[in-house]
Amino acid sequence: MAVMEKTPVAVLGASGYTGAELLRLLALHPFFEVLAVTAGSHQGEAVGDLYPSLAAAYPGLVYGPNDEAALAALSGVEVVFCALPHGASQEIVPALLPTVGHVVDLAADFRLRDAALYPVWYGEAHSCPELLADAVFGLPELDRHGLPGARLVAAPGCYVTAATLAMAPLVKAGLVEPSIVVDAASGVSGAGRKLSETTQFCTVDEDFLAYGLLTHRHTPEMEQAIGAEVIFTPHLAPMNRGILATCYARPAPGQDGDPLDVLAKAYAGEPFVVVSDRSPSTKATLGSNAAHVTARRDPRTGWVLAICALDNLVKGASGQALQCANAVMGWAETTGLPLAGLAP
Numbered sequence: 001m002a003v004m005e006k007t008p009v010a011v012l013g014a015s016g017y018t019g020a021e022l023l024r025l026l027a028l029h030p031f032f033e034v035l036a037v038t039a040g041s042h043q044g045e046a047v048g049d050l051y052p053s054l055a056a057a058y059p060g061l062v063y064g065p066n067d068e069a070a071l072a073a074l075s076g077v078e079v080v081f082c083a084l085p086h087g088a089s090q091e092i093v094p095a096l097l098p099t100v101g102h103v104v105d106l107a108a109d110f111r112l113r114d115a116a117l118y119p120v121w122y123g124e125a126h127s128c129p130e131l132l133a134d135a136v137f138g139l140p141e142l143d144r145h146g147l148p149g150a151r152l153v154a155a156p157g158c159y160v161t162a163a164t165l166a167m168a169p170l171v172k173a174g175l176v177e178p179s180i181v182v183d184a185a186s187g188v189s190g191a192g193r194k195l196s197e198t199t200q201f202c203t204v205d206e207d208f209l210a211y212g213l214l215t216h217r218h219t220p221e222m223e224q225a226i227g228a229e230v231i232f233t234p235h236l237a238p239m240n241r242g243i244l245a246t247c248y249a250r251p252a253p254g255q256d257g258d259p260l261d262v263l264a265k266a267y268a269g270e271p272f273v274v275v276s277d278r279s280p281s282t283k284a285t286l287g288s289n290a291a292h293v294t295a296r297r298d299p300r301t302g303w304v305l306a307i308c309a310l311d312n313l314v315k316g317a318s319g320q321a322l323q324c325a326n327a328v329m330g331w332a333e334t335t336g337l338p339l340a341g342l343a344p
Contacts (some may be wrong), residue, residue, distance in 0.1 A: 006033035007329070009079040012071075012092075015039035015063055016193045018106050019083035020051050022318040027057035029322070029336030031329070035077060038070055039063035066092075075099040079325050082106060083318070085192075090127040093152065097131075102328050103152050104321045110135035110154035111221050121217040138324035139225065140333055141270050142168055147327035155324050156225065158316025159184050159218050159234060162245035164225040165273060165291050166306040169266035170259055171228050176249035176304050178228035184245035185235040187282070190312045198236070209236045242282025243312045249304050251297070259295035259304050267293070271334050272315065272323070280309035287311060288341040289319035311341070 009026065013019045014037035026032050037047060043065045048055030050063070064070045066084075071092055074080060078101040082089045089109040096103055112118060115129035126132065136146040138155040142164065147153065156164070163182045170176045185208075191199045198209075212234050222230045228249075237244075260277060267273040272290050280292040288311060295306040310316050319337055326335045 007031055007078045008033055008035040008076075009081065009325075010034070010036040010038070010074050010077050011081045011083060012038045012066060013040070013083040013085070013088070014047070015042040015050055016083055017189050017313060018317040019081075020054065021313040022081055022083060022321065023047065023051075023054055023058065025314075025318055025322050025336060027054070031331060031335065032079070032325070034058070034061065036070075036074060037061060037063055038066045040066055071096065072099070078102065079104060079328070081321055081325070086122065087124070093131065094128050097151060102150065102325070104138070104325050104328070105135075105152070105154050106157075106317055106321050108154075108157065108217070108221065110152060111137060111156060111224075113224065117220045121220055137225070138320065139164060140323055140327055141165060141267065141273055142225070144327055144333075147324055148330055150328050153321075153324045153328060155317070155321040156221065157218065158186060158190055158243045158310065158312035159232070159245065160221045160225055161316050161320060162243045162291065162308040162310055163222050163230070163232070163247055165310075166245055166247045166293055166295070166308040167228070167249065168226045169262050170249065170295070170304065170306060171226055172266075173257075173262050174252050175255045175257055175259055175262055177252050179249065180226065180228050180230050181248040182222065182230055182232045182245055183235070183247075184232070184243060185237040186243050186312055187237060187239040187241040189241055190243070190316075191236070204236065204238050207236075207238060210234070211236060239282065241286060241311050241313055243308075243310050243316055244280065244282050245308045247306045247308075249306075251302055251304055256297075259297055259306060263293055263295050263306070271339060272337075280307050282309045282311070283343070284341050285309050285311045285315070286341045286343070287314065287338060289315045289323060289337040290339060290341065291315050314338075
Protein backbone atom coordinates (compact mmCIF):
# COMPACT_ATOMS: atom_id res chain seq x y z
CA MET A 1 0.00 0.00 0.00
CA ALA A 2 1.35 3.42 -0.96
CA VAL A 3 2.15 5.75 1.93
CA MET A 4 0.58 9.18 1.64
CA GLU A 5 3.12 12.00 1.59
CA LYS A 6 2.49 14.27 4.56
CA THR A 7 1.38 17.87 4.14
CA PRO A 8 3.78 20.48 5.59
CA VAL A 9 2.46 22.91 8.20
CA ALA A 10 3.96 25.62 10.39
CA VAL A 11 2.91 26.89 13.81
CA LEU A 12 3.60 30.54 14.60
CA GLY A 13 3.66 31.34 18.30
CA ALA A 14 4.28 27.71 19.19
CA SER A 15 5.78 28.47 22.60
CA GLY A 16 2.42 29.50 24.11
CA TYR A 17 -0.14 27.13 25.53
CA THR A 18 -2.31 26.99 22.41
CA GLY A 19 0.74 26.55 20.19
CA ALA A 20 2.08 23.74 22.35
CA GLU A 21 -1.32 22.06 22.45
CA LEU A 22 -1.47 22.26 18.67
CA LEU A 23 1.93 20.56 18.47
CA ARG A 24 0.64 17.80 20.77
CA LEU A 25 -2.32 17.17 18.48
CA LEU A 26 -0.29 17.43 15.28
CA ALA A 27 2.19 14.83 16.57
CA LEU A 28 -0.43 12.11 15.99
CA HIS A 29 -2.01 13.58 12.86
CA PRO A 30 -1.69 11.09 9.97
CA PHE A 31 -1.54 13.69 7.18
CA PHE A 32 0.12 16.82 8.61
CA GLU A 33 3.82 17.21 9.36
CA VAL A 34 5.24 20.12 11.34
CA LEU A 35 7.90 21.80 9.22
CA ALA A 36 8.61 24.91 11.29
CA VAL A 37 7.70 26.57 14.57
CA THR A 38 8.31 30.14 15.71
CA ALA A 39 8.34 31.93 19.04
CA GLY A 40 8.69 35.50 20.16
CA SER A 41 10.96 34.94 23.16
CA HIS A 42 12.31 31.37 22.88
CA GLN A 43 14.16 31.54 19.56
CA GLY A 44 16.87 28.90 19.27
CA GLU A 45 15.44 26.84 22.12
CA ALA A 46 14.42 23.24 21.57
CA VAL A 47 10.70 22.55 21.78
CA GLY A 48 11.44 19.60 24.06
CA ASP A 49 13.36 21.81 26.49
CA LEU A 50 10.51 24.28 26.90
CA TYR A 51 7.87 21.53 26.91
CA PRO A 52 9.38 18.20 27.99
CA SER A 53 5.98 16.64 27.30
CA LEU A 54 6.71 17.18 23.58
CA ALA A 55 10.34 15.98 23.63
CA ALA A 56 9.67 12.46 22.33
CA ALA A 57 7.41 13.73 19.54
CA TYR A 58 9.75 16.52 18.36
CA PRO A 59 13.33 15.54 19.29
CA GLY A 60 15.02 17.91 16.82
CA LEU A 61 12.54 20.77 16.50
CA VAL A 62 13.81 24.24 17.46
CA TYR A 63 11.88 27.50 17.76
CA GLY A 64 12.66 29.99 15.03
CA PRO A 65 12.09 33.75 15.05
CA ASN A 66 8.95 35.57 13.97
CA ASP A 67 10.90 37.93 11.70
CA GLU A 68 10.36 38.67 8.00
CA ALA A 69 13.06 36.26 6.84
CA ALA A 70 11.56 33.37 8.80
CA LEU A 71 8.08 34.12 7.48
CA ALA A 72 9.38 34.37 3.91
CA ALA A 73 10.92 30.91 4.32
CA LEU A 74 7.41 29.50 4.84
CA SER A 75 6.62 30.01 1.14
CA GLY A 76 4.98 26.86 -0.14
CA VAL A 77 3.85 25.60 3.26
CA GLU A 78 0.31 24.29 2.89
CA VAL A 79 -1.16 25.39 6.22
CA VAL A 80 0.13 28.01 8.64
CA PHE A 81 -1.43 28.09 12.11
CA CYS A 82 -1.16 31.46 13.87
CA ALA A 83 -1.20 30.96 17.65
CA LEU A 84 -0.16 34.54 18.30
CA PRO A 85 -1.39 37.26 20.68
CA HIS A 86 -4.23 39.43 19.44
CA GLY A 87 -3.08 42.00 16.92
CA ALA A 88 0.00 40.09 15.75
CA SER A 89 -1.76 38.13 13.01
CA GLN A 90 -3.02 41.32 11.36
CA GLU A 91 0.56 42.37 10.80
CA ILE A 92 1.71 39.20 9.05
CA VAL A 93 -1.30 37.53 7.41
CA PRO A 94 -1.50 39.95 4.44
CA ALA A 95 2.06 38.97 3.49
CA LEU A 96 1.52 35.26 4.25
CA LEU A 97 -1.62 34.68 2.19
CA PRO A 98 0.01 35.11 -1.25
CA THR A 99 2.82 32.66 -0.41
CA VAL A 100 1.20 29.82 1.58
CA GLY A 101 -1.79 27.62 0.93
CA HIS A 102 -4.01 28.41 3.90
CA VAL A 103 -3.89 30.33 7.18
CA VAL A 104 -5.80 29.29 10.30
CA ASP A 105 -5.75 32.04 12.92
CA LEU A 106 -6.41 31.15 16.57
CA ALA A 107 -6.62 34.79 17.72
CA ALA A 108 -9.48 37.25 17.32
CA ASP A 109 -7.86 39.23 14.51
CA PHE A 110 -10.26 38.10 11.79
CA ARG A 111 -13.32 36.87 13.69
CA LEU A 112 -15.44 40.03 13.66
CA ARG A 113 -17.08 40.94 10.36
CA ASP A 114 -17.53 44.61 11.28
CA ALA A 115 -14.19 46.43 11.38
CA ALA A 116 -15.78 49.25 13.40
CA LEU A 117 -16.04 46.90 16.40
CA TYR A 118 -12.28 46.49 16.79
CA PRO A 119 -11.57 50.01 18.14
CA VAL A 120 -14.52 49.70 20.53
CA TRP A 121 -13.65 46.29 22.02
CA TYR A 122 -9.92 45.94 21.29
CA GLY A 123 -8.84 49.56 21.60
CA GLU A 124 -7.33 49.92 18.13
CA ALA A 125 -8.40 49.96 14.50
CA HIS A 126 -7.98 46.85 12.38
CA SER A 127 -4.90 47.15 10.17
CA CYS A 128 -6.27 45.13 7.23
CA PRO A 129 -10.08 45.38 7.34
CA GLU A 130 -10.30 44.36 3.69
CA LEU A 131 -9.54 40.76 4.75
CA LEU A 132 -12.42 40.46 7.23
CA ALA A 133 -14.96 39.62 4.52
CA ASP A 134 -12.69 36.84 3.22
CA ALA A 135 -12.16 35.16 6.59
CA VAL A 136 -14.32 32.11 7.34
CA PHE A 137 -15.53 31.86 10.94
CA GLY A 138 -14.34 28.44 12.01
CA LEU A 139 -17.05 26.83 14.12
CA PRO A 140 -17.85 23.80 11.93
CA GLU A 141 -20.85 22.58 13.90
CA LEU A 142 -22.74 25.78 13.15
CA ASP A 143 -21.57 26.55 9.62
CA ARG A 144 -18.98 24.49 7.80
CA HIS A 145 -19.93 25.19 4.19
CA GLY A 146 -17.26 27.88 3.72
CA LEU A 147 -14.38 25.84 5.16
CA PRO A 148 -13.36 23.53 2.27
CA GLY A 149 -10.52 25.26 0.45
CA ALA A 150 -10.74 28.46 2.56
CA ARG A 151 -7.61 30.60 2.37
CA LEU A 152 -8.16 32.29 5.76
CA VAL A 153 -9.98 30.78 8.74
CA ALA A 154 -10.70 32.59 12.00
CA ALA A 155 -11.17 29.91 14.64
CA PRO A 156 -13.29 31.09 17.59
CA GLY A 157 -11.97 30.80 21.12
CA CYS A 158 -13.16 28.93 24.17
CA TYR A 159 -15.75 31.26 25.68
CA VAL A 160 -17.41 31.96 22.35
CA THR A 161 -17.42 28.32 21.30
CA ALA A 162 -19.01 27.16 24.55
CA ALA A 163 -21.69 29.86 24.63
CA THR A 164 -22.48 29.50 20.94
CA LEU A 165 -22.79 25.72 20.99
CA ALA A 166 -25.15 26.01 23.96
CA MET A 167 -27.38 28.81 22.67
CA ALA A 168 -27.19 29.29 18.90
CA PRO A 169 -29.53 26.38 18.00
CA LEU A 170 -32.14 27.67 20.49
CA VAL A 171 -32.02 31.16 19.00
CA LYS A 172 -32.08 29.84 15.44
CA ALA A 173 -35.12 27.68 16.23
CA GLY A 174 -36.94 30.70 17.68
CA LEU A 175 -37.31 28.93 21.01
CA VAL A 176 -35.86 31.78 23.06
CA GLU A 177 -35.81 35.55 22.87
CA PRO A 178 -32.60 36.96 21.36
CA SER A 179 -31.35 38.38 24.64
CA ILE A 180 -29.05 36.07 26.56
CA VAL A 181 -27.09 35.96 29.81
CA VAL A 182 -23.80 34.04 29.66
CA ASP A 183 -21.90 33.18 32.85
CA ALA A 184 -18.75 31.24 32.05
CA ALA A 185 -15.77 30.02 34.05
CA SER A 186 -12.34 29.28 32.59
CA GLY A 187 -9.26 27.46 33.75
CA VAL A 188 -6.09 29.54 34.17
CA SER A 189 -4.52 28.28 30.95
CA GLY A 190 -7.10 30.39 29.11
CA ALA A 191 -5.09 33.46 30.15
CA GLY A 192 -2.01 32.19 28.33
CA ARG A 193 1.46 31.08 29.39
CA LYS A 194 2.82 34.48 30.38
CA LEU A 195 2.60 34.94 34.13
CA SER A 196 0.70 37.94 35.48
CA GLU A 197 -0.31 39.20 38.89
CA THR A 198 -3.82 37.82 38.43
CA THR A 199 -2.74 34.34 37.26
CA GLN A 200 0.05 33.47 39.70
CA PHE A 201 -0.59 30.53 42.03
CA CYS A 202 -1.12 32.51 45.24
CA THR A 203 -3.73 34.69 43.51
CA VAL A 204 -5.67 31.95 41.74
CA ASP A 205 -5.55 29.16 44.32
CA GLU A 206 -8.68 28.97 46.49
CA ASP A 207 -10.28 31.85 44.60
CA PHE A 208 -13.08 32.34 42.08
CA LEU A 209 -13.03 35.69 40.32
CA ALA A 210 -15.42 37.50 37.99
CA TYR A 211 -13.62 39.85 35.61
CA GLY A 212 -14.16 41.93 32.47
CA LEU A 213 -17.54 43.06 33.77
CA LEU A 214 -19.72 44.33 30.89
CA THR A 215 -16.65 44.98 28.73
CA HIS A 216 -15.13 41.61 27.86
CA ARG A 217 -13.90 41.75 24.27
CA HIS A 218 -15.44 38.43 23.27
CA THR A 219 -18.95 39.82 23.78
CA PRO A 220 -19.44 41.10 20.18
CA GLU A 221 -18.08 37.82 18.84
CA MET A 222 -20.69 35.91 20.86
CA GLU A 223 -23.43 38.21 19.60
CA GLN A 224 -22.30 37.70 16.01
CA ALA A 225 -22.12 33.91 16.34
CA ILE A 226 -25.29 33.38 18.38
CA GLY A 227 -27.40 36.01 16.67
CA ALA A 228 -28.56 37.64 19.88
CA GLU A 229 -27.80 40.39 22.35
CA VAL A 230 -25.49 39.02 25.05
CA ILE A 231 -24.48 40.08 28.54
CA PHE A 232 -21.34 38.10 29.33
CA THR A 233 -19.56 37.64 32.64
CA PRO A 234 -16.36 35.54 32.59
CA HIS A 235 -14.88 33.98 35.72
CA LEU A 236 -11.41 32.66 36.50
CA ALA A 237 -11.52 29.26 38.20
CA PRO A 238 -8.63 27.61 40.08
CA MET A 239 -8.08 24.79 37.57
CA ASN A 240 -5.65 24.28 34.71
CA ARG A 241 -8.09 23.59 31.89
CA GLY A 242 -11.76 23.77 31.12
CA ILE A 243 -14.64 26.06 30.25
CA LEU A 244 -18.12 25.82 31.71
CA ALA A 245 -20.65 28.22 30.18
CA THR A 246 -24.04 28.53 31.85
CA CYS A 247 -26.47 30.47 29.68
CA TYR A 248 -29.96 31.83 30.38
CA ALA A 249 -32.71 33.18 28.11
CA ARG A 250 -36.42 33.92 28.24
CA PRO A 251 -38.64 31.72 26.04
CA ALA A 252 -40.01 33.36 22.92
CA PRO A 253 -43.78 34.06 23.08
CA GLY A 254 -45.78 30.92 22.39
CA GLN A 255 -42.71 28.66 22.37
CA ASP A 256 -42.89 25.76 24.81
CA GLY A 257 -40.70 23.15 23.11
CA ASP A 258 -38.03 21.14 24.88
CA PRO A 259 -34.64 22.90 24.46
CA LEU A 260 -32.80 19.61 24.94
CA ASP A 261 -34.63 18.18 21.93
CA VAL A 262 -33.62 21.24 19.90
CA LEU A 263 -29.96 20.70 20.77
CA ALA A 264 -30.19 16.98 20.04
CA LYS A 265 -31.61 17.63 16.57
CA ALA A 266 -29.13 20.41 15.85
CA TYR A 267 -26.12 18.24 16.70
CA ALA A 268 -27.34 14.88 15.42
CA GLY A 269 -24.36 13.27 13.73
CA GLU A 270 -21.85 15.79 15.08
CA PRO A 271 -18.95 13.70 16.43
CA PHE A 272 -17.60 16.36 18.76
CA VAL A 273 -20.83 17.46 20.47
CA VAL A 274 -22.31 15.27 23.20
CA VAL A 275 -25.94 16.17 23.97
CA SER A 276 -27.19 14.66 27.19
CA ASP A 277 -29.47 15.28 30.17
CA ARG A 278 -26.35 14.93 32.36
CA SER A 279 -24.95 18.11 33.82
CA PRO A 280 -21.77 18.86 31.81
CA SER A 281 -18.41 18.58 33.54
CA THR A 282 -15.14 20.20 32.49
CA LYS A 283 -13.13 17.17 33.60
CA ALA A 284 -15.15 14.91 31.29
CA THR A 285 -13.82 16.90 28.32
CA LEU A 286 -10.18 17.05 29.47
CA GLY A 287 -7.80 16.54 26.56
CA SER A 288 -10.58 15.91 24.04
CA ASN A 289 -12.07 17.94 21.21
CA ALA A 290 -15.55 17.21 22.53
CA ALA A 291 -18.09 19.69 23.86
CA HIS A 292 -20.78 18.44 26.26
CA VAL A 293 -24.09 20.31 26.25
CA THR A 294 -27.45 20.12 27.96
CA ALA A 295 -30.54 22.32 28.31
CA ARG A 296 -33.61 22.67 30.51
CA ARG A 297 -36.80 24.67 30.70
CA ASP A 298 -37.64 25.78 34.22
CA PRO A 299 -41.38 25.23 34.73
CA ARG A 300 -41.42 27.58 37.74
CA THR A 301 -39.89 30.72 36.15
CA GLY A 302 -40.22 29.84 32.48
CA TRP A 303 -36.54 30.55 31.85
CA VAL A 304 -34.48 28.36 29.53
CA LEU A 305 -31.10 27.15 30.75
CA ALA A 306 -28.33 25.78 28.49
CA ILE A 307 -24.87 24.63 29.59
CA CYS A 308 -21.71 23.68 27.69
CA ALA A 309 -18.41 22.26 28.96
CA LEU A 310 -15.25 21.88 26.91
CA ASP A 311 -11.47 21.87 27.17
CA ASN A 312 -10.42 25.46 26.50
CA LEU A 313 -7.12 24.41 24.89
CA VAL A 314 -8.62 21.76 22.60
CA LYS A 315 -12.16 22.42 21.34
CA GLY A 316 -11.76 25.95 22.66
CA ALA A 317 -8.58 26.65 20.69
CA SER A 318 -6.08 24.25 19.11
CA GLY A 319 -8.39 21.30 18.47
CA GLN A 320 -10.90 23.65 16.88
CA ALA A 321 -8.16 25.05 14.63
CA LEU A 322 -7.11 21.55 13.60
CA GLN A 323 -10.73 20.54 12.99
CA CYS A 324 -11.04 23.56 10.68
CA ALA A 325 -7.78 22.70 8.92
CA ASN A 326 -9.04 19.17 8.27
CA ALA A 327 -12.17 20.64 6.70
CA VAL A 328 -10.10 23.09 4.64
CA MET A 329 -8.10 20.19 3.23
CA GLY A 330 -11.19 18.11 2.50
CA TRP A 331 -10.41 15.46 5.12
CA ALA A 332 -12.74 14.11 7.80
CA GLU A 333 -12.95 16.71 10.57
CA THR A 334 -12.17 14.03 13.16
CA THR A 335 -8.75 13.25 11.64
CA GLY A 336 -6.08 13.26 14.33
CA LEU A 337 -8.42 14.62 17.00
CA PRO A 338 -9.31 12.86 20.29
CA LEU A 339 -12.97 12.13 20.94
CA ALA A 340 -12.41 10.76 24.43
CA GLY A 341 -11.35 12.75 27.47
CA LEU A 342 -8.78 11.72 30.04
CA ALA A 343 -10.03 9.99 33.19
CA PRO A 344 -9.14 9.76 35.96
